[in-house]
């Protein structure tokens with residue numbers, strides 16, 4: 001991010017901020033409600049365009065990317081058809097699609113739901129399906145925006161296991177969460193935002209043991225931060 005800012009109707013919502021996500025991650029983006037975490041992810045993924053500055057990639061070509069949202073955005077068709085559609089949109093040859101889709105459903109424990117309409121699956125199953133859809137595309141970068149905030153503990157555990165597996169497979173993870181415990185479990189580095197500003201970007205152990213900014217200090221000791 002190079003001097004990136006995002007304004008809406010002349011109100012500055014994020015930035016200006018400059019930082020580089022150059023480590024192996026996972027990067028956990030943290031901060032209070034309204035801090036700008038979702039905006040930052042959407043700008044990074046290219047769903048929004050900065051009103052100032054620019055987002056660039058170190059590679060010549062934009063890497064293969066996927067995004068998982070708090071509320072999964074699934075098509076009104078079966079679970080397996082959601083995956084096959086994602087493969088088709090990403091130009092994967094037709095003959096390879098079904099096997100990749102079923103392998104991914106199996107990985108996420110969804111084989112029995114393959115023919116079930118995606119939108120009647122439970123919240124936890126829908127989120128696993130969203131992860132399966134990302135998995136099938138072998139993304140180089142995966143953005144996850146509060147992927148577990150609507151889930152019960154068992155479903156949270158499944159999502160965290162998947163995030164670890166993506167990371168081990170070499171996918172660069174950038175994820176927002178409100179949950180400090182979850183961030184401790186997953187983070188390689190932490191990007192901390194408050195009031196639309198990046199206050200801190202540090203390795204996770206530094207962030208949790210000795211945060212530099214007063215905003216981050218207050219956040220991790222449980223004080224309310226605007």
Ligand SMILES: Nc1ncnc2c1ncn2[C@@H]1O[C@H](COP(=O)(O)OP(=O)(O)OP(=O)(O)O)[C@@H](O)[C@H]1O
Pocket residue numbers: 008013031032033034035036037038039040
């Ligand atoms: N499309 C939009 N139009 C106008 N304002 C927006 C838009 N998207 C976000 N905002 C505002 O930008 C600010 C940051 O929003 P954002 O969703 O990024 O916060 P967040 O840190 O993800 O919060 P939360 O933890 O509650 O999800 C908020 O004040 C929000 O109201």
